[in-house]
Amino acid sequence: MPDQSVTPHVTPRDARTQVWVETAAPALEGRLATHYALANGYLGLRGTHEEMPDWASPGFYLAGSYGPVRREIIPIHSPDHILTHPERVKPEHHAEYRTLTTLVNLPNPVAVRLTIGEERIDLGAVRILACERLLHMAEARVTRRLVIRDGAGRKTIIDSERFVSWADRTLLCFRYAVTPDDHDAPVAVVPYITSGGHHHPSQRCHVRQNVSAEGFNQMTISLPNGCGVTIAQAYTVRREGRATILDVCISVADERDHPEAAAKAANYADARAAHVAAVTAAMRRVGASIDADGLSTQGFNFGLLHLEMALPYDNPAVSVPIKGLTGEGYRFMVFWDTDFHIFPYYLLTNPAQARNLILYRYGQLDAYRRFAARWGYNGAQVPWETGATGEEETAPWLCLPEREIHISADVAYAVKLYDDLTDDPSLLLDAGAEIVFETARFYASRVTWNAAAGRYEIRDIGCPDQYHTFADNNVFINRMAKFNLAYAAELAGDARLHAVKAKIGLTAAEAAAFAAIAGTLYVIPPNADGIIEECDGFFNLSTDLRGISESFCSHTQAVKQPDALLLFLPFGEEYPAEVQRANWRFYAARTLHGSSLSLPGMALAAAGCGLLDEAVDYFQRSARMDLDDVNLNANLGVHLAGYAVLWETVVFGFGGLRATRDGLHFTPRLPRRWGEVNFAVHWRGCRLAVMLAQGTMTISADAGNARTVPVWVNGEARELAAGMVGEFTV
Numbered sequence: 155m156p157d158q159s160v161t162p163h164v165t166p167r168d169a170r171t172q173v174w175v176e177t178a179a180p181a182l183e184g185r186l187a188t189h190y191a192l193a194n195g196y197l198g199l200r201g202t203h204e205e206m207p208d209w210a211s212p213g214f215y216l217a218g219s220y221g222p223v224r225r226e227i228i229p230i231h232s233p234d235h236i237l238t239h240p241e242r243v244k245p246e247h248h249a250e251y252r253t254l255t256t257l258v259n260l261p262n263p264v265a266v267r268l269t270i271g272e273e274r275i276d277l278g279a280v281r282i283l284a285c286e287r288l289l290h291m292a293e294a295r296v297t298r299r300l301v302i303r304d305g306a307g308r309k310t311i312i313d314s315e316r317f318v319s320w321a322d323r324t325l326l327c328f329r330y331a332v333t334p335d336d337h338d339a340p341v342a343v344v345p346y347i348t349s350g351g352h353h354h355p356s357q358r359c360h361v362r363q364n365v366s367a368e369g370f371n372q373m374t375i376s377l378p379n380g381c382g383v384t385i386a387q388a389y390t391v392r393r394e395g396r397a398t399i400l401d402v403c404i405s406v407a408d409e410r411d412h413p414e415a416a417a418k419a420a421n422y423a424d425a426r427a428a429h430v431a432a433v434t435a436a437m438r439r440v441g442a443s444i445d446a447d448g449l450s451t452q453g454f455n456f457g458l459l460h461l462e463m464a465l466p467y468d469n470p471a472v473s474v475p476i477k478g479l480t481g482e483g484y485r486f487m488v489f490w491d492t493d494f495h496i497f498p499y500y501l502l503t504n505p506a507q508a509r510n511l512i513l514y515r516y517g518q519l520d521a522y523r524r525f526a527a528r529w530g531y532n533g534a535q536v537p538w539e540t541g542a543t544g545e546e547e548t549a550p551w552l553c554l555p556e557r558e559i560h561i562s563a564d565v566a567y568a569v570k571l572y573d574d575l576t577d578d579p580s581l582l583l584d585a586g587a588e589i590v591f592e593t594a595r596f597y598a599s600r601v602t603w604n605a606a607a608g609r610y611e612i613r614d615i616g617c618p619d620q621y622h623t624f625a626d627n628n629v630f631i632n633r634m635a636k637f638n639l640a641y642a643a644e645l646a647g648d649a650r651l652h653a654v655k656a657k658i659g660l661t662a663a664e665a666a667a668f669a670a671i672a673g674t675l676y677v678i679p680p681n682a683d684g685i686i687e688e689c690d691g692f693f694n695l696s697t698d699l700r701g702i703s704e705s706f707c708s709h710t711q712a713v714k715q716p717d718a719l720l721l722f723l724p725f726g727e728e729y730p731a732e733v734q735r736a737n738w739r740f741y742a743a744r745t746l747h748g749s750s751l752s753l754p755g756m757a758l759a760a761a762g763c764g765l766l767d768e769a770v771d772y773f774q775r776s777a778r779m780d781l782d783d784v785n786l787n788a789n790l791g792v793h794l795a796g797y798a799v800l801w802e803t804v805v806f807g808f809g810g811l812r813a814t815r816d817g818l819h820f821t822p823r824l825p826r827r828w829g830e831v832n833f834a835v836h837w838r839g840c841r842l843a844v845m846l847a848q849g850t851m852t853i854s855a856d857a858g859n860a861r862t863v864p865v866w867v868n869g870e871a872r873e874l875a876a877g878m879v880g881e882f883t884v
């Protein structure tokens with residue numbers, strides 16, 4: 155018997171594949187425009203209503219199109235702010251503000267003028283009887299059903315759909331269908347490109363040309379860097395029964411590429427089919443799924459979708475901004491979030507594109523050299539926040555650029571991961587080694603010798619835990635710097651790198667100095683109880699955490715995010731599981747989660763040392779970061795890095811993967827409450843699909859793999875040739 159409950163219009167919603175909401179409440183629009191944002195690494199579109207009501211929160215962004223932000227809009231904060239000190243906020247310092255940038259918010263082409271009878275529909279004036287929005291995660295498309303009663307009392311149903319194409323990254327399309335429900339008044343619907351009224355007031359982007367013809371609109375804008383970008387919108391309107399249907403195809407590109415031809419040639423149905431096929435192929439490549447509670451699964455899948463939507467394709471001039479292309483938080487800057495937290499996701503799911511994220515850093519290396527020199531150091535220092543230029547763009551009142559110095563080693567770490575886990579030595583030879591040598595030079599000049607203790611130290615730093623921004627010898631910073639120096643010393647002995655060393659004048663003596671510094675660089679060890687002190691003196695800080703806040707906690711052991719636990723992914727083998735567990739418990743009690751990186755980081759750390767119930771708990775909470783607006787800032791865009799860390803929790807934590815140059819080692823530990831997890835690993839030119847269920851792990855080598863992959867599951871070794879499936883009891 156057919157299942158009577160399932161018909162096209164009575165299909166139960168599925169939290170694993172959909173995100174939905176039934177409200178048009180203006181107060182929620184900022185957050186909802188993020189939830190329903192779509193992107194393809196080149197274009198990003200916030201999920202605003204097509205009718206562009208006054209309360210809309212539109213955003214339409216083109217990767218890399220940064221323009222200046224007026225310095226007046228960057229607030230000078232109070233001297234009590236945790237990330238500053240009184241000197242830094244003096245008014246005279248204001249005058250030193252450099253020009254900071256953000257992505258230009260372009261005129262929005264997903265906009266319609268709807269007229270019913272004589273009435274121009276304004277969502278602020280009509281009665282909204284229903285408003286349902288759905289994000290279809292498996293197809294990266296958004297649909298909306300809106301039911302309105304207009305000023306003349308007529309009821310009308312409006313169905314729309316949109317996608318930002320993954321098949322043609324210059325293309326986005328929308329369909330808008332208007333069906334009179336209880337009237338026969340004429341319906342007119344015309345798309346337009348907003349005039350730019352929603353531009354950030356500080357961005358200089360002027361409309362150079364505006365063309366309208368039958369079935370076509372086009373706007374050419376001058377970006378602040380002088381480039382012309384054309385937004386071309388081709389459309390058709392037709393009747394189908396009682397419905398008036400508008401199909402719109404929009405192409406956006408450099409004006410010299412004439413996107414108007416592409417927009418006119420595109421056809422909605424074909425573009426939609428190509429897009430859905432591309433999304434399906436990408437998700438198959440990623441191959442990740444979890445069978446957990448509905449809310450965790452929904453958040454995890456939302457995160458995967460956003461990670462895929464944020465990745466630029468074939469363009470090393472840009473990287474993955476902190477919130478992808480979904481919102482204006484942190485001005486689309488690139489942070490360590492990308493190099494340390496997100497990079498492993500891309501590396502193991504899409505190595506060819508992950509490569510560009512390192513090339514992006516390499517392309518900015520000269521700016522990083524100047525940045526190190528500015529503080530009197532050698533080599534290259536990666537700025538804390540940067541966009542297109544490689545210049546430091548952190549607001550100058552924040553004492554972070556000269557203090558959050560782990561980011562340089564984070565980039566070097568990404569280079570090592572890439573070189574170990576792909577079969578592409580060219581990145582190391584052409585770009586990576588130079589980054590590693592120059593960042594090692596930076597640390598070699600940044601350390602200080604403590605003669606009394608007979609060791610090198612790194613003083614006067616800002617912990618990644620930003621509640622302790624004025625500290626010495628942070629354990630994560632020192633360990634990462636030690637890694638960077640040791641790796642540079644090792645690479646200096648690689649005969650293939652002769653030309654690189656000659657280019658930058660790296661001598662054998664300098665390489666030996668790197669090794670010597672790495673050998674004696676102090677990394678705080680666990681104490682007698684196994685607890686790792688985050689930085690010098692941390693144990694002496696107050697444990698009275700009552701009534702503290704971000705502006706009043708640096709005298710305490712409260713942390714924003716737990717730095718010691720960060721060590722356990724890259725350097726887990728140096729810390730026994732019981733030490734990891736002891737630190738997890740110690741820092742869990744002290745962590746305020748002021749950063750969205752904190753909850754997923756704790757999930758990952760818990761999974762890695764077998765605290766599975768705790769891992770599931772933190773996983774759940776961080777999976778809801780945006781959809782439940784946990785940190786009350788989803789309006790500013792999604793928290794991308796957190797989603798990458800959730801994927802890492804599944805792969806490195808529950809899957810227990812340790813990927814090395816020699817093969818893939820798994821120590822699986824699936825939470826009791828979870829059914830099964832799947833993930834794919836791209837390793838040295840091969841792809842493997844991993845399925846972990848209660849009691850079994852199955853690893854399938856793709857038929858197209860060019861070589862045999864060594865795998866170990868709980869120490870049991872197998873060689874998986876192309877097409878082979880390994881079954882393991884776990």
Ligand code: BGC
Nearest residue numbers: 489490491618620748749750
């Ligand atoms: C965190 C940083 C992070 C930044 C962007 C801050 O709150 O402390 O570690 O890089 O947010 O996510």
